[in-house]
Amino acid sequence: MSGLFQLLGLGSRSLSAAQLAQATVGNNAANAATPGFTRRRVTLTEAPSVTLSQGIVGTGVIAEEVVRLRSAFIDMQRRLDRQELNYSKAQAEVMTRAEALFAPADASGLATSLNGLFAAFGELAVRPEDQAVRGTVLAEARAFADAVQQTRRRLDQLEADTFETIRARVTEVNSVAARLAALNGEIGSPPDPTLADERDRLVDRLAELLGVRATTRSDGTVQVVVDGTGIQLVDGARAATLAVTGSATTGTVGLTVDGLALAATRGEIGGLLDARNSATGGLPAVIADLDALASGVITAVNRVHASGSGLTLPQSVTGSVTVADPTAMLSAAGLVPAPVNGTLTLGVFTAAGTFVSSGSVAVDSATMSLNALAAAIDALPDISAAVVGGRLQISATSAANRVAFGPDTSDSLVALGVNGLFTGSDSASIAVSSDLTTDPSRLAAAQADFTAGVVSPGDGRNARALQALASSRVFDGSTQTAAEFLGGIGAAAGATVQAANARVDVQEALLAAAAAAQPAASGVNLDEELADIVQGPLLAALHRPELADMVRYQHTYEAAARYIRTVDDMLRALLEMV
Amino acid sequence: MRVTQTLLTDRALAALRENLDRIALGQARLATGRRLQAPSDDPAGHAVATRLGARLAATEQFHSQAEWAAEQLTATDSVLDGFVTIMGRVQELALLGSNGTLGTTERNAMAVEVNQLLEEVVDLANSAHAGRYLLGGRETTTAPLTVTRDASGQITAATWNPRGVDGSIDVDVAEDVAVQANLGGTTVLGADTDPTFLPALLVQLRDALAANDQAAVNGLLPDLAAAESRVTTARSAAGSRLRSVERVLDDLETTRLATQAALSAVMDADIAQVAVELSRQEAVYQAALHAASKAIQPSLLEFLR
Numbered sequence A: 001m002s003g004l005f006q007l008l009g010l011g012s013r014s015l016s017a018a019q020l021a022q023a024t025v026g027n028n029a030a031n032a033a034t035p036g037f038t039r040r041r042v043t044l045t046e047a048p049s050v051t052l053s054q055g056i057v058g059t060g061v062i063a064e065e066v067v068r069l070r071s072a073f074i075d076m077q078r079r080l081d082r083q084e085l086n087y088s089k090a091q092a093e094v095m096t097r098a099e100a101l102f103a104p105a106d107a108s109g110l111a112t113s114l115n116g117l118f119a120a121f122g123e124l125a126v127r128p129e130d131q132a133v134r135g136t137v138l139a140e141a142r143a144f145a146d147a148v149q150q151t152r153r154r155l156d157q158l159e160a161d162t163f164e165t166i167r168a169r170v171t172e173v174n175s176v177a178a179r180l181a182a183l184n185g186e187i188g189s190p191p192d193p194t195l196a197d198e199r200d201r202l203v204d205r206l207a208e209l210l211g212v213r214a215t216t217r218s219d220g221t222v223q224v225v226v227d228g229t230g231i232q233l234v235d236g237a238r239a240a241t242l243a244v245t246g247s248a249t250t251g252t253v254g255l256t257v258d259g260l261a262l263a264a265t266r267g268e269i270g271g272l273l274d275a276r277n278s279a280t281g282g283l284p285a286v287i288a289d290l291d292a293l294a295s296g297v298i299t300a301v302n303r304v305h306a307s308g309s310g311l312t313l314p315q316s317v318t319g320s321v322t323v324a325d326p327t328a329m330l331s332a333a334g335l336v337p338a339p340v341n342g343t344l345t346l347g348v349f350t351a352a353g354t355f356v357s358s359g360s361v362a363v364d365s366a367t368m369s370l371n372a373l374a375a376a377i378d379a380l381p382d383i384s385a386a387v388v389g390g391r392l393q394i395s396a397t398s399a400a401n402r403v404a405f406g407p408d409t410s411d412s413l414v415a416l417g418v419n420g421l422f423t424g425s426d427s428a429s430i431a432v433s434s435d436l437t438t439d440p441s442r443l444a445a446a447q448a449d450f451t452a453g454v455v456s457p458g459d460g461r462n463a464r465a466l467q468a469l470a471s472s473r474v475f476d477g478s479t480q481t482a483a484e485f486l487g488g489i490g491a492a493a494g495a496t497v498q499a500a501n502a503r504v505d506v507q508e509a510l511l512a513a514a515a516a517a518q519p520a521a522s523g524v525n526l527d528e529e530l531a532d533i534v535q536g537p538l539l540a541a542l543h544r545p546e547l548a549d550m551v552r553y554q555h556t557y558e559a560a561a562r563y564i565r566t567v568d569d570m571l572r573a574l575l576e577m578v
Numbered sequence B: 001m002r003v004t005q006t007l008l009t010d011r012a013l014a015a016l017r018e019n020l021d022r023i024a025l026g027q028a029r030l031a032t033g034r035r036l037q038a039p040s041d042d043p044a045g046h047a048v049a050t051r052l053g054a055r056l057a058a059t060e061q062f063h064s065q066a067e068w069a070a071e072q073l074t075a076t077d078s079v080l081d082g083f084v085t086i087m088g089r090v091q092e093l094a095l096l097g098s099n100g101t102l103g104t105t106e107r108n109a110m111a112v113e114v115n116q117l118l119e120e121v122v123d124l125a126n127s128a129h130a131g132r133y134l135l136g137g138r139e140t141t142t143a144p145l146t147v148t149r150d151a152s153g154q155i156t157a158a159t160w161n162p163r164g165v166d167g168s169i170d171v172d173v174a175e176d177v178a179v180q181a182n183l184g185g186t187t188v189l190g191a192d193t194d195p196t197f198l199p200a201l202l203v204q205l206r207d208a209l210a211a212n213d214q215a216a217v218n219g220l221l222p223d224l225a226a227a228e229s230r231v232t233t234a235r236s237a238a239g240s241r242l243r244s245v246e247r248v249l250d251d252l253e254t255t256r257l258a259t260q261a262a263l264s265a266v267m268d269a270d271i272a273q274v275a276v277e278l279s280r281q282e283a284v285y286q287a288a289l290h291a292a293s294k295a296i297q298p299s300l301l302e303f304l305r
Helices: A002-030 A072-102 A109-126 A131-186 A193-209 A267-277 A283-306 A370-378 A412-416 A434-438 A461-471 A482-522 A526-533 A537-542 A545-550 A552-577 B005-032 B043-097 B104-125 B185-189 B198-210 B214-267 B271-296 B300-304
Strands: A040-046 A050-052 A055-057 A061-068 A212-216 A222-226 A232-235 A242-245 A254-257 A260-262 A316-318 A342-350 A355-363 A383-388 A391-396 A401-408 B145-149 B155-160 B170-174 B177-180
Touching (some): A002 A040, A002 A061, A061 A193, A072 A131, A072 A212, A072 A267, A072 A283, A072 A482, A109 A482, A131 A193, A131 A222, A131 A232, A131 A283, A193 A212, A193 A267, A254 A267, A267 A283, A283 A412, A355 A370, A370 A383, A370 A391, A391 A401, A461 B043, A461 B170, A482 B043, B043 B104, B043 B170, B043 B185, B043 B214, B104 B145, B104 B155, B104 B198, B155 B198, B170 B214
Antiparallel strands (some): A040 A061, A050 A055, A212 A222, A242 A254, A254 A260, A342 A355, A342 A401, A383 A391, B145 B155
């Protein structure tokens, strides 16, 4: 009798195992489109046998556990691919915005205004006495300065935007890490499959953002380490805090984990940091190049302009560059370009243009300070010089006289910003000298002739020299013209974007393979699940052989049910006998 | 490999996105006519395009400067033409005046004509083009020749601008190629201290004729011949410079076209190729859409109804 009831128990265990299997399959089908959902299977094992006097008898089937069909190896591979992809993508996105500022010639303000500036110098060379042409030159010079400044502002803005994005992503990392830590506390062992799915999703996100390696412990919790470092982000129920160091547009932006500096990062944040910090392929490289362009043009143009004369000569000129220590030797006063040994020639004319006198100062940049230079110039006939607020001021001693500048082989005038066309030293500060904008006659198209004692209005020799700068190789160790250098800036930014995009393509292909591999293991194929649910020998035959196994749950259930009916019949037969 | 519905959808979407990217690029190239949309499309090409753009701008500027030089030289040439005509008449008059058969009246009449020619010479020497004195050297805003007149208004002496009238105005017509676009005053008429200085000679000739001094007129003949040859030499110099500027203009035009062609080769899209490529991409896109709809739609559900 008890044996028969045992048989009933066996049947009910079979039924519930088959039910559980069907429920799992149903859940799989329902979650076919749920992101991050992992297909589950019920593991069926034979129930423990009982030993009877006649021998050992099985007691049916039990559903041992519900397992998640997920490959940890594929997960790791896919996270690695995704963090590299996001790294390259973030870098490409930032640098694409940077390279757009240097788009091909006729769309770019920089190239157009640079060409326009040199063309205007050419126009000035043939019509030096024409005030309208002078206006054009100054307008072109200002257009160039504006284009450089605007490009710089946009690059600064881009740096600030990148910084803000990094901050936002870091905030996200912290919230994801906190959720992961909380999840670690409640996941239990064996892990709840739903929580395990959520855990994997969070680790995926961390990998996308920062690049991490995750280790699942035997207790079901996950330990997350920043990839390439030993720094733990999440361990058990504890999450470290990621923080950003540095400022929007100056210096280097860094990351710290609980105050500990993080050297290398991948993922989106890594790509953003690289674009924000790298002096080889990032925004600082572009800004440095733009600075080099600006200071190169400023120096080259001012060097020529400083030794020229305009239609009207100034009574007094003050340099635009402030020297912090007027007693420091010129070569060591931090001037750009650093003055060298040479001769500086100055002359004095009356307001009517009659020659008064001229003289030269021998500049020894290593032994002469700004104060000494001023004193030497002051010693020349009819000329006074002084250092006013760190700036060199040169005047005609008589208020009725005017100063004219001759050749300066010492570069002192350029370095001190005396009689220059541009003021400023880099892409942020480049501007047209206000002396010239207030009086375009001061634009130095002519070269004063101290031997003949004249400055002629029809003399365009200095403007010719300015125009010739277009083809003079003054950039990149005297190998490139300004236009070539400018083209190089765009090309360098373009090459960075091109390389990043190429990496994105490669990573996307790799990721496509990895992404295909994971659903292959853990994704849901509706056909399979339906085959599991619905009995269909035909389907089993039509599809892959494994499908034949999958219709078994229904068969199992039916068999178990029939078995119970049989046992029931046997019981009834026994009871009827009583 | 095991294939799931999500995988199919993801792949179809990725393929469609890639297709759309290419179509967008083709469309941008077609709309702007440019192959280079951003430096990253071809970094080396971008550098070349920037350099060629600068060369094109420089060539165009040199072209405008060469045209300006040609204009100045043409204007100078017409002034010199005037001098040559006057010199011819002056020579005639001088020869006639040195002839012993003439009397006071005739010589007086000739003196009046020489005086008239002298005024013309001064006017010509002080002629300006586009607001610039042509023979003033770099002193383009000051009349080069200053004259002194006596009580009757007759010119008695002429002097050049003391600031110099020989400053050469060199115009760059190509990289490292300059042409002098003016002729110094003394090159044309002689220095004002020179015995063959034309205005001074004309003053002497006029006065000699007025004084009926046949010997003096005769004595001026060699100097007048020297003055004439100076003007002729100057004119041929201006003419040959003008011709060389015109040659340069032709060269510049050739350079400009060649540079433009090179720039276009780097920058511009081959419209036909891009258009064909674009329609091919569109066809591929359509095909991908169809394939996606076919692949995504059916599952067993379709067959279980």
